[in-house]
Amino acid sequence: MRVTIVSRIYRPEPAAASIYLGAVADELLAQGEDVDVITASPPRGMAPHPRGERVRTFPVLRDANGYVRGYLPYLSFDIPLAVRLLVARRPDVVFMEPPPTTGIVVRVICALRRIPYVYDAADIWSDAAQLEPVSPVVITVLRAMERFALRGAARIVTISQGVVDRLRLLGIDRPVAVTGFGADTREFPPAFAEPERLFVYAGSYSASHGAEIVVDAFAAFLAHHPGYVLRFIGNGSERPTVESRAEELGVAASVEYLDPVPPAELLPHLAAAVASVATIRPSTVYEYSYASKVFSSLSAGCPVIFAGPGPTAAVLHEANRQVRAGIACAYDAREIADAMTELAARRLAPEQRMALGEWTAEEHSMSAVARRVVDVLRTAARRRG
Known part of the structure; x- marks a missing residue:
């Protein structure tokens, strides 16, 4: 053929x-x-x-x-x-x-x-x-x-x-x-690095994602956990909105923006992060979609905080029955900040990250x-x- x-x-x-x-x-x-x-x-x-x-x-x-x-x-x-x-x-x-x-x-x-x-x-x-x-x-x-x-x-x-x-x-x-x-598990195998005080938003962030709420949540989290960084890797139409919100909330110095990178260059960021973050804005015609960035993060052994509607939350609930995969919550700054607090307090150990990557390779x-x-x-x- x-x-x-x-x-x-x-x-x-x-x-x-x-x-x-x-x-x-x-x-x-x-x-x-x-x-x-x-x-x-x-x-x-x-x-x-x-x-x-x-x-x-x-x-x-x-x-x-x-x-x-x-x-x-x-x-x-x-x-x-x-x-x-x-x-x-x-x-x-x-x-x-x-x-x-x-x-x-x-x-x-x-x-x-x-x-x-x-x-x-x-x-x-x-x-x-x-x-x-x-x-x-x-x-x-x-x-x-x-x-x-x-x-x-x-x-x-x-x-x-x-x-x-x-x-x-x-x-x-x-x-x-x-x-x-x-996830392409060959491109995103479980990875390990020296832990950093870091959350990663990897991938595009357009209007359908509503990524500015992550900055709201991070500002609330940062007030009680100084020294952490929120790193956006990718681009999208919402970047000016995200940058403006970080300036408005006084956390611009703790929010970083990197251009899109190949999987091999993204892996070290996921390996060092407390968790990755993904969002889908509710009450739009786009609620039925997956946040595809979630799968790559799970494959790399990096837990995910997902906020919003749609089928993505079910993937995390399914995973959490067997491994520690992260937290699915409402599209709400307070809930996202609470999820950041919980995962920062109980970071995944290397063997837990390996188990998460293996589960993803088998199931997704x-x-x-x-x-x-x-x-x-x-x-x-x-x-x-």
Whole structure:
């Protein structure tokens, strides 16, 4: 089977989507399949390191933070993609990652070439856009584009039943497989370092995350536990809000901001931290999603404080029946601060971190997710045959 993966982001660029797509490529290769990847050139200072797949890149526009994000950057990827996908050696199936503009290109070219494609709907982009200060007209257009891209797919894969329910409400009747979400345990093995007075927020922090509440909680915690640091590693549209809140509360000197880093560079931070922190803002259309950063932290043996609604809390409750995995709480500054206090008072020992990483590898391995995705790709390819 020949599979073409289409995504504006791919390894080594640090992101959950990169790790996920890389795991799918690895599983395809392990099963003896042929894999092409059509993606953007990685950020300056990074270079592709294929593991058997053919990675075909081309330059794109990036935003101020170095991401392919925004109308012009998306177009800079999608327009050349149309040509590349049209002339590429014919695959049996295409596996694509949003945005919906990419979905439109994939649907049109795949229809012309009579190639089935599988759409990775980890979330609903037009739902997420409602959390940003954009015109209702933009939301309407984005919703129409997303529906068009989804309705042409032979199959759809997603991470939770909540996304399936949302797709049905939007009138998407294509077959959907819930493949789950996990951690690439090879990229995030249990790690150990000299303990620091540190909490880490690793990954993106957009409006749907509401990460500014972590600063509120940290300020309350810091009043009774001086010397601790809250470290944000990643970027997102909420960074100005987070920085402003830290200044307002007088804790800016104890809050650090690092650019996104590859897993190997993130591991020492997780290994030294009391815990990582993840949030999802409640009362939004985005409540059904996972906080994917949680899985990488658990895989590395770093406990998690998760605040907010959705299925992520259930993962921590499940883990805590067998290992010490962290604390799930409401999206409330006082509860987050109490969780910080509890975990700082009872830090995980190295053997507990090892047990947490081993549990995650067994129960939420990205390789298991990738195997389920490959099964869906094979089904879609058989449909073409």
